[in-house]
Amino acid sequence: xxxxxxxxxxxxxxxxxxxxxSWILFLVHERxxxxxxxxxxxxxxxxxxxxxxxxxxxxxxxxxxxxxxxxIGLPLGLVVGFQRKLYEYFSxxxxxxxxxxxxxxxxxxxxxxxxxxxxxxxxxVVALFFQVLVAAQGAARQIPQSYITSVRSAGAxxxxxxxxxxxxxxxxxxxxxxRVSVGLGITMVYIAENELGLVAGxxxxxxxxxxxxxxRPDLAMAGVVGLALLGLTFYSxxxxxxxxxxxWRHLEGHGEG
Amino acid sequence: MIEVESLSLAxxxxxxxxxxxxxxxxxxxxxxxxxxxxxxGCGKSTLLFALDGLIKPTTGHIRIDGEEVHGIRxxxxxxxxxxxxxxxxxxxxxxxxxxxxxxxxxxxTQTLATLGLExxxxxxxxxxxxxxxRRVGIARALALHPRVLLMDEPMANLDSLTREKIQNLMLKQxxxxxxxxxxxxHDIEEAVLLGxxxxxxxxRPAVLSEVLANPEAGMAEYxxxxxxxxxxxxxxxxxxxxxx
Ligand SMILES: Nc1ncnc2c1ncn2[C@@H]1O[C@H](COP(=O)(O)OP(=O)(O)O)[C@@H](O)[C@H]1O
Ligand SMILES: [Mg+2]
Numbered sequence: 001x002x003x004x005x006x007x008x009x010x011x012x013x014x015x016x017x018x019x020x021x022s023w024i025l026f027l028v029h030e031r032x033x034x035x036x037x038x039x040x041x042x043x044x045x046x047x048x049x050x051x052x053x054x055x056x057x058x059x060x061x062x063x064x065x066x067x068x069x070x071x072i073g074l075p076l077g078l079v080v081g082f083q084r085k086l087y088e089y090f091s092x093x094x095x096x097x098x099x100x101x102x103x104x105x106x107x108x109x110x111x112x113x114x115x116x117x118x119x120x121x122x123x124x125v126v127a128l129f130f131q132v133l134v135a136a137q138g139a140a141r142q143i144p145q146s147y148i149t150s151v152r153s154a155g156a157x158x159x160x161x162x163x164x165x166x167x168x169x170x171x172x173x174x175x176x177x178x179r180v181s182v183g184l185g186i187t188m189v190y191i192a193e194n195e196l197g198l199v200a201g202x203x204x205x206x207x208x209x210x211x212x213x214x215x216r217p218d219l220a221m222a223g224v225v226g227l228a229l230l231g232l233t234f235y236s237x238x239x240x241x242x243x244x245x246x247x248w249r250h251l252e253g254h255g256e257g
Numbered sequence: 258m259i260e261v262e263s264l265s266l267a268x269x270x271x272x273x274x275x276x277x278x279x280x281x282x283x284x285x286x287x288x289x290x291x292x293x294x295x296x297x298g299c300g301k302s303t304l305l306f307a308l309d310g311l312i313k314p315t316t317g318h319i320r321i322d323g324e325e326v327h328g329i330r331x332x333x334x335x336x337x338x339x340x341x342x343x344x345x346x347x348x349x350x351x352x353x354x355x356x357x358x359x360x361x362x363x364x365x366t367q368t369l370a371t372l373g374l375e376x377x378x379x380x381x382x383x384x385x386x387x388x389x390x391r392r393v394g395i396a397r398a399l400a401l402h403p404r405v406l407l408m409d410e411p412m413a414n415l416d417s418l419t420r421e422k423i424q425n426l427m428l429k430q431x432x433x434x435x436x437x438x439x440x441x442x443h444d445i446e447e448a449v450l451l452g453x454x455x456x457x458x459x460x461r462p463a464v465l466s467e468v469l470a471n472p473e474a475g476m477a478e479y480x481x482x483x484x485x486x487x488x489x490x491x492x493x494x495x496x497x498x499x500x501x
Contacts, residue, residue, distance in 0.1 A: 150341035150397075153309055154355035155329040164354065168345040248345045248381040 007232075035218040044222035053203040055226045061205065062189050062234065065121050066178070069128035074174060077136025082166050087141070098134060102126040102188065106195055115199065120192040127188045128181050135177030139170035172249055175242040182234045186227060206230065259285040259308065259405065259437060264317035266303055277303045279462040280317070290431050290438035290474070292452025294445060294492065296500060300463040301441040302338060305407045308439065309335045321405060331359060334403035338410050340394030342382040349378040352396040365400040372396050372426065388419035392426075399430060406436045412447060424450060428475050445496070449488045450480060457492065459499050467495055 015037050022034035035043075044051060080090045102123055113119035147165045156164065193200075193207030202212035210223040243250055266278040277300035285291050295301055306312045308319060310328045319326040321333065334355065342351050350357075352365035352374075369378060372392045382390055391411055398406060411427065412420045428451060431438055442448050448455045453474045457467035471488060473479050 146337055146339065146341040147343055149306075149311065150337055150343065151354065151358060152311060153329065153335045153337070154358040154401075155331065156358045160358050164346075164358070165343065168343070171345075246345070248383060251381055251383050 032217070035221045039218045040221040040225060043216075043218040044225065047219060047222065050203055051209070051222055051226055054206045054209040054223065055230060057203070058189055058193070058205040058207065058227075059230055059233065061117075061121055061192075062124065062185055062230065065124035065128055065189075066185065066234075068121070068125045069132050070178070073129045073132030074136050077133040078140045078162070078166055078170060080133075081137035081140025081170075082143070082162075087137070091137070094130075094133060094137070098130050103191055106191075110196060115196045120189075120196050120205075123192040123196070124185055124188040128185050131177055131181040131184065132174070135173055136170060139173035140166060142173075143169045172242070172246050175238060175246065179235055179238050179242075182231055182238070185234075186231050190227065258287045258322055259439070260318070260320040260323075261308075262318040262320070264304075264307065264319060265315050266300065266307060266312070267315045268303075276462040278307075279464050281463065281465050282317075283456060283465060283468065285437055285439060288435050288437055289453055290440060290451060291454045291456060292448035292471075293439060293441045293456045293458065294443060294448045294496065295458025295463060296460045296496070297443060299458045299461045301458060302409050304463075305335060305409050305439065305441060308405075308407055309333055311335075330405075331401070332404040333407065334398035334401045334405070335407045336394050336398045336409060336411050338413070340390045340411075342390055342393055342397075344382050347379050347381055348374060348385070348393050351382065351393050352400055354397055355401045359401070361401075363400065365396055368396045368400045369393075371430075372399075386419075388415055388423065391415065391423060395423075395427070395430075399434070402434070404436055406431075406438045408438065408440045410441055410443065413443065420444075420447075427451065432475070445489050445492045449485060449492065450474060455488075455492060457495060457499075466499060467492075 018034075018037050022032070022036045025033040032039075080086050080094075105126070106123065109119050109122060113122065143165065147169060148161065151161055151164050189205070190207035190210075193205040194211050200208055202209040206223050206226045209226075210220045213219040213223070261284065262282050264278055264281045265276070268275045268277060281304070293301055293304070303312070307314055308321075308326070310326045310330060310333070321330065343354070346354065348369065349365060352369055353363075356363050356365065366378075369375060372395060374389065374392055374396060377385070377389065382393070385393070395411060398408075408427075412423050415423065424447060427440075431451075440448070440451055449471055451474055453471055455467075455469040455471055456465060457469070458464070459466045469488065469492065473482070473484060479485050
């Protein structure tokens with residue numbers, strides 16, 4: 001409950017700042033530069049079907065990318081981080097490729113895959129993949145030896161070692177990485193939709209919608225609000241999943257004796 | 258029965274080699290409980306890891322019931338220093354870890370109850386006191402009904418009341434179950450209280466510098482007796498001598 005109250009407060013505060021900014025800009029330029037929250041929500045309500053479709057398409061694109069990035073990056077990162085020998089060979093590779101912004105490769109991806117759905121998802125996957133990979137790899141290197149010894153002493157094979165120790169031990173850091181990468185992921189969705197969706201209509205995604213309505217600031221602004229909501233949805237979704245799967249971390253108090 | 262013959266163990270190779278155990282030989286009879294004391298860092302945990310089959314001897318032999326130890330054996334259980342509980346598993350899941358890994362159908366309900374952990378089965382280690390955590394660690398080993406139990410400082414860093422409680426509990430379990438035990442401790446009184454023999458390690462690289470017969474261990478009233486204090490004093494002097 002307090003969680004929701006805090007978000008409510010932040011929302012109100014943000015609306016205030018937004019309104020103030022559009023008012024000041026209006027005074028300075030003597031015309032409406034930044035639509036007010038009221039104008040935005042009004043036009044948003046009128047075009048709710050279009051916005052919802054665009055939101056749904058962007059959300060689906062992001063969810064798909066997140067899943068693909070995790071299902072490749074997580075196992076790879078864990079194995080590489082955990083097997084010391086592999087890490088020594090693999091980490092230079094990661095550190096060479098990690099800093100390359102996927103946007104820089106956009107043109108090549110475009111040439112290779114055209115401007116279809118695949119390439120949009122691919123751009124986001126590439127960006128998220130490295131976040132997940134690096135986080136998983138780092139977390140796997142931090143696992144206390146005593147956890148490993150306790151399952152090895154019970155006779156665990158490699159698979160059991162991963163199941164009982166490596167995976168659960170790294171899960172919290174992986175969730176943190178996932179939450180942090182929501183911002184990056186949405187930026188990438190926006191860019192992918194814009195740069196690679198020139199022939200698509202505004203309903204194909206929020207990024208596309210914002211670009212398409214460059215001369216309708218109120219509608220574009222409604223798209224921006226949509227992006228914020230998209231981020232919030234994923235952020236809270238991951239947070240809830242974390243609280244459920246890693247509930248052992250969110251406990252307090254000590255027993256007696 | 259455990260036989261250790263000319264056991265040497267080194268970590269690392271070449272210039273970074275750290276010699277920990279140097280030509281150790283001793284044996285533990287079937288059903289005997291021996292204590293092992295020595296300065297910290299001398300290689301006590303290392304010896305237990307070797308007995309458990311977690312690390313290979315550099316040279317020498319370890320035999321259990323006449324069989325060379327090559328890896329993990331199901332009839333040998335290890336209680337780790339600081340219990341080594343997995344924080345994401347409940348008390349029950351921690352206690353049953355060994356059973357699950359070995360694919361056994363048993364549960365740890367009975368063992369947990371014996372150790373006074375009834376009603377705490379669904380708690381997480383983060384919710385437990387230090388003494389309770391240690392008992393979960395003990396339960397995890399006992400649930401496997403091992404014939405050989407290796408204990409790495411199971412009572413270290415506990416308040417004296419809790420420590421005494423767990424010492425009595427360990428003793429009771431040993432009498433009831435009749436396992437062969439090796440108890441590593443840096444508490445001399447505990448070593449004398451529980452071990453029918455007390456092995457003393459020198460500083461690293463450890464050699465076996467003393468074996469003290471202590472047949473009265475585990476008997477009622479031993480803790481308060483003259484003989485008890487005498488042996489404790491003797492070992493204390495011995496260890497102090499070695500530190501110098
Ligand atoms: N995995 C390892 N690699 C290298 N050195 C180690 C390792 N584990 C322990 N050592 C070293 O071996 C020595 C003995 O350690 P240990 O058996 O844990 O001592 P004790 O249990 O008697 O305190 C210590 O000096 C320690 O630093
Ligand atoms: Mg130790």
